[in-house]
Amino acid sequence: MKITTAIFDLDGTLLNTLGDLCDSVNCAMLRHGFPAVTEEQTRQRVGNGVRRLIERCIPENKCTEAMVDICLDEFRTAYNERMMNRTQPYDGILPLLRALKKAGVAVGVLSNKYDVAAKGLIRHYFGDLVQITHGERPDIPCKPDPTSTLALLRELGGDPATTLYIGDSAVDMQTAKNAGLTAVGVTWGFRSADELRQAGAAALADSPADLLPMFERGLLHVDSICKAFTARGFGFTYFATAAEAVSYLSDVCAGKSVSLGGSMTLKALGFPEAFRYGTAVHWHWVRKGEYFQKPDIYLSSANALSETGEIVNIDGTGNRVSATLFGPKRCIFVCGVNKLCPDLQSAVDRARNIAAPRNAQRLGVRTPCAVDGKCHDCKSPNRICRAMVVHMGPPLGMEKCEIVLIGEPLGY
Ligand code: SF4
Numbered sequence: 001m002k003i004t005t006a007i008f009d010l011d012g013t014l015l016n017t018l019g020d021l022c023d024s025v026n027c028a029m030l031r032h033g034f035p036a037v038t039e040e041q042t043r044q045r046v047g048n049g050v051r052r053l054i055e056r057c058i059p060e061n062k063c064t065e066a067m068v069d070i071c072l073d074e075f076r077t078a079y080n081e082r083m084m085n086r087t088q089p090y091d092g093i094l095p096l097l098r099a100l101k102k103a104g105v106a107v108g109v110l111s112n113k114y115d116v117a118a119k120g121l122i123r124h125y126f127g128d129l130v131q132i133t134h135g136e137r138p139d140i141p142c143k144p145d146p147t148s149t150l151a152l153l154r155e156l157g158g159d160p161a162t163t164l165y166i167g168d169s170a171v172d173m174q175t176a177k178n179a180g181l182t183a184v185g186v187t188w189g190f191r192s193a194d195e196l197r198q199a200g201a202a203a204l205a206d207s208p209a210d211l212l213p214m215f216e217r218g219l220l221h222v223d224s225i226c227k228a229f230t231a232r233g234f235g236f237t238y239f240a241t242a243a244e245a246v247s248y249l250s251d252v253c254a255g256k257s258v259s260l261g262g263s264m265t266l267k268a269l270g271f272p273e274a275f276r277y278g279t280a281v282h283w284h285w286v287r288k289g290e291y292f293q294k295p296d297i298y299l300s301s302a303n304a305l306s307e308t309g310e311i312v313n314i315d316g317t318g319n320r321v322s323a324t325l326f327g328p329k330r331c332i333f334v335c336g337v338n339k340l341c342p343d344l345q346s347a348v349d350r351a352r353n354i355a356a357p358r359n360a361q362r363l364g365v366r367t368p369c370a371v372d373g374k375c376h377d378c379k380s381p382n383r384i385c386r387a388m389v390v391h392m393g394p395p396l397g398m399e400k401c402e403i404v405l406i407g408e409p410l411g412y
Contacts, residue, residue, distance in 0.1 A: 003215040005158030006100060007149060007181070008130075009167030010111035010118055011046055012189030014093050015125060018043055019086030020079065025057050027078035028071040034059055043190045047169045049112040049142045050075060076114065083117055089125055090188055092208030097129040105215055106156040109133040110149055112142045112171070132156060144171050146179035153179070164214065166205075173199035182219060184211070203407075210409075213338075220337060220407065228309035232393045235402030245334065245406045246274050249299070252332070253279045256296035260284060261320035264362075265301035265334055265411030284319055298328035301411050303355035304347035305339050305403065311391040312347040314356060314384075321389040330400045336410030344390065356385050358412040 011017045022042040029036055037045075037057050045056040054071045055063060100107055107130050111118040118135030132155050140148050153163060165176035168189025176183030177200050185196030185204045193204055203219050205211045222238045229236040239245040246269050257280040260266055272281040282292040300320060304312040311333055315321040324331050341347040357369035365384055368376040375385075394401030 003105065003162050003164050003218055005106045005108075005153065005156050005163040006215070007108050007110055007152060007156075007158075007163065007165045009169070009172045010109050010113060010121065010133075010135075012043075012168035012191070013090075013166060013172075013186055014109065015087050015089055015121060017083070017087045017121070018046075018190070020083050021046060021053070023082055023085070024075050024079035025053065028054065028074035029057060031074060032058075032062070032067070032071070034062065046190060047112065047171045049136050050079075050114060076117075079117060083121060084124060087121065087125075090208065094126075094129075096208040096211055097126060099212055100215065101129055103215065106158060107131055108152045108156045110143065110152050110175075111135045144174035144178055146175060149175055149179040149181070153181075162218075164211075164219075166211065168196070170195050170199035173201050176200075184214065184219075186211075217340075217342070220340075222405070225307050225340070225405070228307060229403055232309045233401075234309070234311075234391075234394055235400055236405070237402065238405045238407070240407040242269055242406055242408050242410065245404055246270060249332070249334065249404065250274060250276050250279075253297055253299075255279065257282065258297045258299060259292050259295040259323065259328065261298070261300045261323060263299070263301040263334075263411060265336060266299060268410050269334070271299070284323060293323055293327040295328050296330065298323045298331045300324050300331065300333055302333045302335050302339055302403075303351035304341050305333075305335055305405070306341050306344045306347040308343050309392075310344045310347060311403070312344070312351045312388070313391075314351050314388045316384040316386050318387050321387055324391070324401075325389065325395050326397070328398065330402075331394075331398060332402050332404055334404045334406070336406050336408055338409035338412070340405075348388070348390075351388065352385065355412055360384050 008014050018039050022039045025042060026036045045053050051072055054075055055068055058067055058071060109122050109130050113135045115135035115137050119133050122130050122133040132152060134148055134152055136142055160180050163181050164184050165181040166184045166186060168186045169191045173183040173185060173196060182202050183200055185201035187193045187204055187206050196204060226236045254276050255278045259282045260272060261284045275281055284292060302311045302313050313321050341350050352375035356375060357373045360367045360370035365382045367380050367382050367384060368378045
């Protein structure tokens with residue numbers, strides 16, 4: 001389902017504000033002879049509004065209500081003067097916001113930073129790429145209370161089912177949960193991936209570019225994808241990270257004979273080197289023209305997976321696709337989420353218009369698709385796609401045929 005609305009957190013998500021926040025806190029701290037705070041300490045203490053930030057920075061034995069009020073005023077004066085000194089958008093945020101605008105996604109920002117500063121920063125750095133910004137306002141509870149989030153959602157005309165709440169902290173994940181929205185954690189900000197996972201992030205993004213596919217196709221619905229494959233008789237296992245998948249594959253293959261077809265995905269995962277001692281590994285092409293066709297396990301990636309449960313592969317020589325059909329006792333297709341397509345037709349399109357051109361470019365083969373990245377159904381003597389195999393179910397006679405899906409982009 002396409003995502004139509006985005007609510008972003010500000011500090012640590014869109015803008016790296018740490019330097020200016022730290023400098024402004026220290027203006028207040030040093031005026032009273034309190035120890036200066038480091039950027040790392042500031043990073044750990046932001047997220048619940050500036051009052052909490054100041055409370056956490058004043059030494060405990062001096063932290064009275066009156067002192068917090070004074071330091072807060074001094075912080076605000078300092079921050080108003082310097083909030084654009086060192087602050088910068090994270091790499092990739094501007095292209096992301098431009099792409100969202102072009103796609104018609106309504107974008108709002110919700111921050112626990114005081115309202116004037118939040119609005120000023122968004123206007124300065126992003127102009128009309130953000131439609132509505134709200135910071136901390138009197139009489140409206142801060143995040144993680146959902147009041148301000150739900151009000152912003154209404155102003156944006158958003159539907160909770162097609163809205164993503166994107167932030168870098170546990171407070172953000174909790175805010176999304178309280179408002180009934182899908183929480184996406186970003187790992188480039190002020191908090192760790194573990195904290196975001198534990199706080200209930202439905203997905204993580206390691207770079208702004210990771211967010212775009214989430215808008216185009218919605219979040220992964222692993223359960224329904226699993227159902228589509230298992231209903232056809234395939235095995236199916238999902239791993240959120242490549243490291244977990246490598247551990248699973250190493251265990252499954254230990255002590256077995258394994259053949260690998262050429263695969264950028266398996267290469268990216270570190271195979272065959274990642275196999276533990278005791279696994280007899282054969283590259284599929286042992287000697288030119290001679291294939292090790294009957295291993296215990298054949299490992300391959302796929303050019304595309306359909307969310308309706310089909311596996312699509314194209315091949316030039318045919319050794320790779322034939323080994324996924326006949327010979328091995330077990331076949332495992334290892335794929336990143338970038339291989340998923342909504343249906344069989346789009347999976348075939350992906351194989352011809354994304355996987356084949358990129359493989360032709362990688363191999364230095366002169367095909368029309370290598371030039372412009374599109375399939376021309378060419379009659380070239382160099383044509384690399386001479387067979388296309390669609391697995392609609394596990395081949396008869398094979399003990400097990402399974403998909404290992406990894407929640408990261410891998411291969412092409
Ligand atoms: S048919 Fe030709 S142009 Fe199309 S993907 Fe294959 S090699 Fe490329």
